[in-house]
Amino acid sequence: GDSVTQMEGPVTLSEEAFLTINCTYTATGYPSLFWYVQYPGEGLQLLLKATKADDKGSNKGFEATYRKETTSFHLEKGSVQVSDSAVYFCALRLYGNNRLAFGKGNQVVVIP
C-alpha cells in the first residue's frame, strides 16, 4: 500500500542552523505530496505541497522538491528560528483518493 517514511527520532539544532528532514514514499500511482506542521497544542497546518515530479513547494523559508527518481520529498530550511520548533509530517495523497498517508512525524527543537 501507499506509505511515507520519515527519518527516525527528534531533530535538535541551534538557531540559524540548516534543517533537513528526510521523507521518502511508496505509491502505486502518482501522488501529490505535502508537508504539514503542528505547533504545540494546535492542529495541523499545511506548510507546502507539490503535485508532480520536479515541482518545488515553498513557504516561510521552507522548501521541498518532488523527486520521482528517488521517491523523495525532503524538507529543508536554510536558517531555522526558535519559532520553527514543532512536529513536521510528510504526507501523500493519490488522485481520486480521499486518504492522506502520513509519515510518523519529526519533532524539531530549535535551541536559542
Added chain:
Amino acid sequence: DTEVTQTPKHLVMGMTNKKSLKCEQHMGHRAMYWYKQKAKKPPELMFVYSYEKLSINESVPSRFSPECPNSSLLNLHLHALQPEDSALYLCASSQARDESIPYEQYFGPGTRLTVT
C-alpha cells in the same frame, strides 16, 4: 479564507456522558474528515464524508457517531466513551475527489478530549 473551526477546544467527559464535537468550514469544500490523534503520533483517519454522504468509516467503534447536516458542518457524537478514547480530535476539509487537483486537506485546531 482557509479556516476550519472546531468547538469546543477542550472537553472533559465521563464514561456515561453524551457529548458532541462540531466542525465548520466555509471554503466550499465537499469532503470533510474526522481524525483522531494521540500524542506524538500522526493523525488516524476515522470518517470521511463526501458530498454529505459517509464514504469511509475506518472500522470506528459505534460509540463514535458522525453526522454531516450540510456541506459546511460536521459533527461527531460521543457516547459511552472509554479512557483510551482520550485524544486530540481533528476535523479537516478538502475538495472532493471528483474536482480539481491538487486538493490538499485543511485542518482545524482540534478538540482535546479527556474521558474520565
